[in-house]
Amino acid sequence: AGLVAGGASAVAADRATRDDAGTTALTSIGASAVDFGGQARAHGTPQAGILDPHQVHGHLIAFDLAPRADRKAAAALLRRWTQAARALVEGRPADREDTGSALDAGPASLTVTMGFGRTFFGKVGLTKQLPQALAPLPDFSSDVLDKARSDGDLWLQIGANDGLVAFNALRVLQRVAGDTARVRWQMTGFNRTPGATGKPRTTRNLMGQIDGTNNPKPEEDDFDARVFVPKGGDASSPAWMAGGSYAVVRRIRMLLDTWDHLSLEQQERVIGRRKSDGAPLSGGTETTPVDLEKFTKDGSIAIRGDAHVRVAAPESNQGAAMLRRPYSYHDGFREDGQPDAGLLFIAWQADPMRGFVPVQRKLDRGDGLSRFLRHEASGLFAVPAAAKPDEYVGQPLLEG
Numbered sequence: 001a002g003l004v005a006g007g008a009s010a011v012a013a014d015r016a017t018r019d020d021a022g023t024t025a026l027t028s029i030g031a032s033a034v035d036f037g038g039q040a041r042a043h044g045t046p047q048a049g050i051l052d053p054h055q056v057h058g059h060l061i062a063f064d065l066a067p068r069a070d071r072k073a074a075a076a077l078l079r080r081w082t083q084a085a086r087a088l089v090e091g092r093p094a095d096r097e098d099t100g101s102a103l104d105a106g107p108a109s110l111t112v113t114m115g116f117g118r119t120f121f122g123k124v125g126l127t128k129q130l131p132q133a134l135a136p137l138p139d140f141s142s143d144v145l146d147k148a149r150s151d152g153d154l155w156l157q158i159g160a161n162d163g164l165v166a167f168n169a170l171r172v173l174q175r176v177a178g179d180t181a182r183v184r185w186q187m188t189g190f191n192r193t194p195g196a197t198g199k200p201r202t203t204r205n206l207m208g209q210i211d212g213t214n215n216p217k218p219e220e221d222d223f224d225a226r227v228f229v230p231k232g233g234d235a236s237s238p239a240w241m242a243g244g245s246y247a248v249v250r251r252i253r254m255l256l257d258t259w260d261h262l263s264l265e266q267q268e269r270v271i272g273r274r275k276s277d278g279a280p281l282s283g284g285t286e287t288t289p290v291d292l293e294k295f296t297k298d299g300s301i302a303i304r305g306d307a308h309v310r311v312a313a314p315e316s317n318q319g320a321a322m323l324r325r326p327y328s329y330h331d332g333f334r335e336d337g338q339p340d341a342g343l344l345f346i347a348w349q350a351d352p353m354r355g356f357v358p359v360q361r362k363l364d365r366g367d368g369l370s371r372f373l374r375h376e377a378s379g380l381f382a383v384p385a386a387a388k389p390d391e392y393v394g395q396p397l398l399e400g
């Protein structure tokens with residue numbers, strides 16, 4: 001009986017939100033739009049998709065330029081991508097060939113973020129503009145990288161709070177690449193749906209941990225210097241990258257069969273935080289600063305020497321920090337029965353040598369979590385500032 005009553009009231013509630021024409025107002029999830037022109041910061045205006053809240057659905061896609069594609073063809077492609085993205089993020093079809101999987105939907109917080117890989121510059125005769133910060137990432141001892149799913153000349157990050165909107169953007173942008181660029185690899189990820197938890201909280205990853213707590217915060221004094229290239233560029237970045245950022249992308253598989261065998265206490269010691277609420281093992285709540293010097297009553301160190309938060313912390317890495325904005329992924333099960341699942345780790349920083357690289361070097365040597373991870377693919381992309389209203393993304397590079 002309860003079910004019948006619940007069903008009837010749900011139908012009544014649904015009717016109540018419809019107007020006379022039978023249309024239903026979009027929820028705030030569908031109606032929310034993110035400005036393609038980005039939001040101005042101290043160092044410039046970064047592209048959307050870096051500072052915005054995680055979306056539920058994410059696609060990462062890398063392209064290689066076709067053999068005969070030159071600088072002019074690359075510029076035309078960036079112009080087409082920018083034009084299409086501008087329509088899509090406003091909830092409009094990109095062009096007459098838009099298949100239409102996003103018809104009826106609002107913008108759903110769609111973002112499209114565009115970047116350049118190291119190999120792009122030589123192919124279009126722009127080696128003088130190659131940032132030093134795009135130097136290849138070093139090899140790490142725990143890497144088992146699949147080259148075919150790593151790197152790429154061009155990279156797009158697509159995020160949206162609706163799966164059909166996200167797919168439509170992916171398809172449109174792949175289609176309009178035309179003969180200029182071919183897909184090198186593509187990965188799909190997800191995050192928690194807004195409203196799925198009783199109160200908003202930091203998302204969890206597929207190991208069950210609250211992940212993202214100790215990210216640099218936009219209101220902190222050193223945030224812009226850590227994440228964005230300063231006005232005019234710097235020693236590792238030319239001026240065309242001013243206001244931009246570097247994305248390190250790592251496909252990191254989690255060895256969940258092994259992980260799930262650990263007790264809750266063992267899992268918490270590996271990270272250094274409680275699983276239930278993300279509070280540090282040194283005490284307090286999720287947002288309490290981690291106390292790396294704290295000892296417990298029995299005289300043991302509260303956060304172990306190889307705990308992930310200790311090894312990754314800026315205090316352990318001469319201040320090195322990055323903004324992490326990942327997606328979880330699951331691509332079915334492998335032949336050995338293990339889930340092909342983990343984290344599409346995306347880290348944003350002003351210079352990978354002051355962000356990802358020193359931290360990953362340290363994690364590679366001494367992180368208790370690394371026993372449960374496999375880094376399977378890797379990429380590094382220069383992501384310039386947002387396009388001005390009458391320009392396309394990357395115009396200062398391609399026409400500078």
Ligand SMILES: C=CC1=C(C)c2cc3[nH]c(cc4nc(cc5[nH]c(cc1n2)c(C)c5CCC(=O)O)C(CCC(=O)O)=C4C)c(C)c3C=C
Pocket residue numbers: 205207209210211212213214215250252253254271273290308309310312313314321322342343345356359360363373
């Ligand atoms: C090289 C950088 C990092 C990689 C690779 C990485 C992988 C990775 N991390 C988790 C889970 C958590 N990480 C947490 C914190 C954290 N991680 C990094 C860096 C890398 N992580 C940093 C810099 C920090 C912050 C450290 C600090 O200052 O306290 C946490 C704790 C919660 C939080 O602060 O986000 C978790 C949980 C996984 C599962 C993973 C690979 C799959």
Ligand SMILES: [Fe+2]
Pocket residue numbers: 308312
């Ligand atoms: Fe981490």
